Amino acid sequence: MIDRITDIWGSRTPYAAGADWPARADQYLADGVAEADVAWVQSACVLCSMDCGMDVAVKDGRIVGVRGRTADRVNHGRLGPKGLFGWQANASPDRLTQPLVRRNGKLEPATWDEAMDLVVERSRQVIGEHGPLGMGFYTSGQLFLEDYYTIGLVVRGGIGTPHLDGNTRLCTATAAFALKETFGSDGAPGSLTDFDSCDTLFMVGHNPAETHTVLWARLLDRLAGPDRPRLIVVDPRRTKVAQAADVHLPVRNGTNLALLNGILHELIAGDHVDKSFVEAHTVGFDKLAQTVAGYDADRVAEICGVPAADIRAAAEIIGSARRLVSTCLQGVYQSHQATATACQINNVNLLRGMIGKPGCTVFQLNGQPTAQNTRETGADGDMVGFRNWQNPAHVADLARVWKLDPLQIPSWGPPTHAMQIFRYAQEGAIRFLWITGTNPAVSLPELARIRSILSQERLFVVVSDAFLTETGRLADVVLPAAMWAEKTGTFTNHDRTVHLSERAIEPPGQARSDMDVFLDYARRLGLSNADGEPLVPWQSPEECFTAFTVVTRGRPCDYSGLSYDKLRGGSGIQWPCNADAPDGTERLYTDHVFDTDPDECEDYGHDLSTGAAFERKDFVALGAAGRAVLKAAHYKPAHEPPDDDYPLLFTTGRTAYHWHTRTKTAHAPQLQNAAPEAWVELSPADADRLGVAEGDVVRVESRRGRLEAKARLSGVREGVVFAPFHFGYWDRDGDGPDGTPTAANELTMTVWDPVSKQPQFKGAAVRVERIADGGGVPAPAPTTTASEPAAGGLPPTAGGTGVRETVEQR
Ligand code: SF4
Numbered sequence: 001m002i003d004r005i006t007d008i009w010g011s012r013t014p015y016a017a018g019a020d021w022p023a024r025a026d027q028y029l030a031d032g033v034a035e036a037d038v039a040w041v042q043s044a045c046v047l048c049s050m051d052c053g054m055d056v057a058v059k060d061g062r063i064v065g066v067r068g069r070t071a072d073r074v075n076h077g078r079l080g081p082k083g084l085f086g087w088q089a090n091a092s093p094d095r096l097t098q099p100l101v102r103r104n105g106k107l108e109p110a111t112w113d114e115a116m117d118l119v120v121e122r123s124r125q126v127i128g129e130h131g132p133l134g135m136g137f138y139t140s141g142q143l144f145l146e147d148y149y150t151i152g153l154v155v156r157g158g159i160g161t162p163h164l165d166g167n168t169r170l171c172t173a174t175a176a177f178a179l180k181e182t183f184g185s186d187g188a189p190g191s192l193t194d195f196d197s198c199d200t201l202f203m204v205g206h207n208p209a210e211t212h213t214v215l216w217a218r219l220l221d222r223l224a225g226p227d228r229p230r231l232i233v234v235d236p237r238r239t240k241v242a243q244a245a246d247v248h249l250p251v252r253n254g255t256n257l258a259l260l261n262g263i264l265h266e267l268i269a270g271d272h273v274d275k276s277f278v279e280a281h282t283v284g285f286d287k288l289a290q291t292v293a294g295y296d297a298d299r300v301a302e303i304c305g306v307p308a309a310d311i312r313a314a315a316e317i318i319g320s321a322r323r324l325v326s327t328c329l330q331g332v333y334q335s336h337q338a339t340a341t342a343c344q345i346n347n348v349n350l351l352r353g354m355i356g357k358p359g360c361t362v363f364q365l366n367g368q369p370t371a372q373n374t375r376e377t378g379a380d381g382d383m384v385g386f387r388n389w390q391n392p393a394h395v396a397d398l399a400r401v402w403k404l405d406p407l408q409i410p411s412w413g414p415p416t417h418a419m420q421i422f423r424y425a426q427e428g429a430i431r432f433l434w435i436t437g438t439n440p441a442v443s444l445p446e447l448a449r450i451r452s453i454l455s456q457e458r459l460f461v462v463v464s465d466a467f468l469t470e471t472g473r474l475a476d477v478v479l480p481a482a483m484w485a486e487k488t489g490t491f492t493n494h495d496r497t498v499h500l501s502e503r504a505i506e507p508p509g510q511a512r513s514d515m516d517v518f519l520d521y522a523r524r525l526g527l528s529n530a531d532g533e534p535l536v537p538w539q540s541p542e543e544c545f546t547a548f549t550v551v552t553r554g555r556p557c558d559y560s561g562l563s564y565d566k567l568r569g570g571s572g573i574q575w576p577c578n579a580d581a582p583d584g585t586e587r588l589y590t591d592h593v594f595d596t597d598p599d600e601c602e603d604y605g606h607d608l609s610t611g612a613a614f615e616r617k618d619f620v621a622l623g624a625a626g627r628a629v630l631k632a633a634h635y636k637p638a639h640e641p642p643d644d645d646y647p648l649l650f651t652t653g654r655t656a657y658h659w660h661t662r663t664k665t666a667h668a669p670q671l672q673n674a675a676p677e678a679w680v681e682l683s684p685a686d687a688d689r690l691g692v693a694e695g696d697v698v699r700v701e702s703r704r705g706r707l708e709a710k711a712r713l714s715g716v717r718e719g720v721v722f723a724p725f726h727f728g729y730w731d732r733d734g735d736g737p738d739g740t741p742t743a744a745n746e747l748t749m750t751v752w753d754p755v756s757k758q759p760q761f762k763g764a765a766v767r768v769e770r771i772a773d774g775g776g777v778p779a780p781a782p783t784t785t786a787s788e789p790a791a792g793g794l795p796p797t798a799g800g801t802g803v804r805e806t807v808e809q810r
Pocket residue numbers: 045046047048049050051052075078079080081082083084211212213214215
């Protein structure tokens with residue numbers, strides 16, 4: 001038995017390039033539970049975008065453990081700490097079990113009828129007085145495909161408002177836009193199996209050791225194997241991934257684009273371009289070459305604060321790669337030139353001609369487990385099935401499937417992004433806001449502003465959630481939601497693998513699935529299609545999934561060959577899955593024909609610097625027509641550079657042990673004990689200057705708010721201050737900092753990337769002061785992750801014993 005809090009990634013099973021990643025079954029059962037006494041129910045983990053295949057152990061109607069599915073292509077049986085222990089949240093006594101309605105300023109228990117009558121009455125009132133544009137909906141990256149597709153149809157087709165977005169805007173909006181800008185459509189080009197055969201890894205702003213722990217286990221096994229791939233890491237923190245790198249570039253926050261332009265410059269100058277590939281399969285090379293010409297390594301070194309020799313060394317490794325996998329995540333996406341940077345990572349692989357072949361791809365990764373589905377179902381700013389909202393034929397086709405007049409589907413302008421939805425609510429244009437499965441009172445930037453928006457008298461706020469979050473505490477109506485394992489549905493990970501998750505137990509009390517709640521809402525509102533039939537024609541998750549297979553037929557994310565039955569029993573399956581590819585599709589663009597046909601593409605693209613949307617004629621003029629687009633942009637300094645008053649740069653992120661605002665993971669004792677409180681990371685040099693010792697309490701202050709927590713002296717870059725964004729106020733029974741502010745987003749800014757509209761969480765100017773002596777007691781930060789003390793010397797974070805690992809001999 002192994003402590004998987006201490007040993008996050010488990011034991012090594014090394015393998016060589018091109019070999020199968022060995023299977024290892026990870027299993028955890030609650031104390032005293034015998035394996036013979038449990039029934040196993042098929043599912044997958046929803047605590048990051050890997051979506052690892054797992055079975056849920058059920059005994060006497062309760063979940064008592066989990067095991068990884070060795071047959072699953074994603075994880076080959078492995079589970080990380082969140083997957084192994086996170087299920088305990090389902091049985092938490094803190095679960096919401098009945099609706100709450102605000103009466104005389106207080107949330108009080110109500111029946112479903114009372115709550116839904118009120119929701120419907122206020123919806124009718126707002127629609128009557130303000131039209132559909134008075135209605136806003138903000139959803140999640142953690143519901144199921146069936147929930148999203150139902151919400152998307154009800155909101156876009158029934159209510160007719162464009163004000164629907166997901167919190168995926170905070171995590172994967174840039175991934176979607178970067179894919180659309182370069183390849184014409186969303187959808188990961190590659191496959192997790194590309195990690196098995198690559199010889200070079202280029203990881204930008206991506207710390208899989210904590211954000212995708214099972215992916216890091218796979219890479220550790222490659223790194224321990226006989227032909228170790230070379231690894232380049234760009235990250236201002238000395239993460240476990242950075243520690244394993246051949247070249248670590250700890251760039252100054254906000255300078256990613258300069259670095260990528262510098263790498264592209266070196267590739268071109270060093271003659272590392274696959275000219276015949278670029279000529280045959282891309283457009284835009286001349287403009288790209290012209291743009292990056294001014295980014296020689298010496299200039300870039302000055303901008304990014306890393307040695308020029310290291311930039312050249314990184315470019316040399318990439319330039320000599322034969323099979324290159326590049327990845328990026330929030331270090332790129334949550335910055336001010338997010339899409340421009342992410343597109344340059346696509347460009348690196350395109351210049352090398354390394355896409356659509358084994359071991360050659362770029363991963364614009366996701367953060368949340370079902371983020372891909374918000375994009376596919378149109379529950380964020382996209383249209384269903386990767387249709388193009390600017391293409392009238394696509395809108396008409398969707399209207400045909402939905403049996404609606406095309407004019408009923410809002411497509412006269414871009415779907416409203418989350419940051420704009422909150423701005424409209426602030427200004428009074430949106431008067432009704434329904435928030436499902438997310439906690440903006442902790443996760444959005446500039447929290448004082450968000451709390452004031454959600455607290456307005458004139459705004460009617462509905463929150464559907466499994467727990468009473470900080471956001472729920474500000475709502476007018478709170479609806480108890482069924483969680484993972486309490487409802488059946490599907491979800492899709494960041495390499496297009498679709499999993500089925502079966503209902504294993506009953507939801508507690510009166511909790512219902514979000515799909516059921518929106519079906520009820522549509523019924524009560526009397527929403528119908530053009531034939532006078534109920535707008536939403538399905539009743540069960542399986543019927544909804546079948547309808548989704550129909551609406552995606554012929555689109556890039558083609559689900560038409562999938563069914564619940566097909567997803568039962570074995571591994572998840574990658575879309576497109578259809579008559580031509582009945583077993584799914586491992587890799588896109590193997591013929592190097594990209595989705596840039598103007599009639600088919602999902603988006604006509606944008607100016608990467610200004611965000612201005614191109615029209616069809618602009619896109620046609622590019623002449624891509626099946627070729628990938630090499631888009632270029634110049635680096636610009638970030639919005640809020642450090643100055644004398646606020647001399648440090650603040651950045652936020654995650655730890656391996658928690659998920660988002662801890663509404664789930666804090667209810668798993670092993671995870672909560674591993675990271676029980678907020679902390680702040682400083683470099684030893686900054687700490688020394690500020691007179692701060694390990695464990696002292698510091699105040700971090702920006703122009704918008706402050707955060708107080710114990711200091712950890714870690715390997716973060718000098719001049720940069722890091723804090724995890726998980727810690728809000730709900731476990732102090734509050735909706736805001738009534739006392740000590742612990743939410744990192746008190747400090748962040750209301751600014752976003754011009755193309756993807758993803759907020760910038762990684763770069764606000766702050767100052768730090770020591771406000772109390774820690775008495776020599778270390779900060780409550782993990783010692784087994786990037787948060788480990790730079791000086792070492794602290795015992796490993798522990799507490800996850802009882803996990804069994806069984807390596808399968810094949
Ligand atoms: S890597 Fe992600 S999906 Fe897999 S077990 Fe861990 S949290 Fe769950």
